[in-house]
Amino acid sequence: MKNLLLGLVALCLVPFAFAKDFKEGENYDVIKMAAPTAQPEVTEYFSFLCPHCYRFEPIVHELAAQLPKDVKFTRNHVDFLGRDLGVELSRSYAVMELLGVEDKVAPKxxxxxxxxxxxxxxxxxxxxxxxAAGVPGEDFDSAVNSFSVNGRLAQMERNTQSADITGVPTVVVNGKYKVNMGSVSSKEELFELVDYLTQKKD
Incomplete structure (x- = not known):
């Protein structure tokens, strides 16, 4: 956890530090049991309860914005932090997605x-x-136990397990490559590593 925190601080403070040769086991790990995505995809696993995820928010938004148009960006809330509250927060994220209010509610x-x-x-x-974020309470009430939200909640839990996510924030590329956040020393290097992994064919 200490190494992760130091890595996140470095991402925020160090402007330029480019890796020349990214290596499996050092900069990223291959998720053995996960099926790779059909198209290039970047997924951030996070929790609203995680202070590191909170500090990582500006960087992850930059990461999503600079991805090529053919690379899909998704987020996956994990529920292994906070016990019952963690599950409710995962459900709340599914509600945000369903109502199309993530940009308004997630920062709040x-x-x-x-x-x-x-x-x-x-x-x-x-x-x-x-x-408080401007979403009518009745909209929340109608969505929170809906079939779509329950399905998305189950999907996020399956994704977390299949990707073997044990800490957050974690970035997974193409459903196969898990970024070692502690191995990068700047956000530019993170972006470069993610770009490298989206194009990786083996």
């Missing part, structure tokens, strides 16, 4: 937890964050 959720230090105890408190 991170802010409530890590800046305002709001103590979220369950679904009612999460609903209040949606409402």
């Amino acid at each position: 959720m991170f802010s409530a937890i890590h800046e305002q230090h709001v103590r979220l105890t369950g679904r009612d408190d999460i609903r209040k964050v949606f409402v």
Whole structure:
């Protein structure tokens, strides 16, 4: 965890440091049991409860913005942090996706937890964050237990298990390559590594 934190700090502070030769086992790991995606894809695994994910937010948005148009970017909330609250937050992320309000609500959720230090105890408190972000409460209520949200929640849990995600934030490329966040010393190097992995064929 300490190495991860140092790596994230370095990403924020070091402007230029480009790797010339990315290596398996050093810069990335191959996920043995996962099926590779049919098309290039970058997925960030994260949790609203994770302070490192909160600090990584500006970088992950830059990463998504600079990806080529043929590379899909997705996010996957994990539920292994926070016990029952972690599951409810994963559900809340599925609701954000379904309602198309991720850009409005996700920053509010991170802010409530890590800046305002709001103590979220369950679904009612999460609903209040949606409402504060401008989402009608009835929209949240109609979506939170919907078939689509339940399906997405199960999918995120399966993705987390198949990718063997044990810590966040973690970036996975093409469903096959797990980035070693501690191995990169700048956001530019991270972007370069991700680009390298999206084009990797073996």
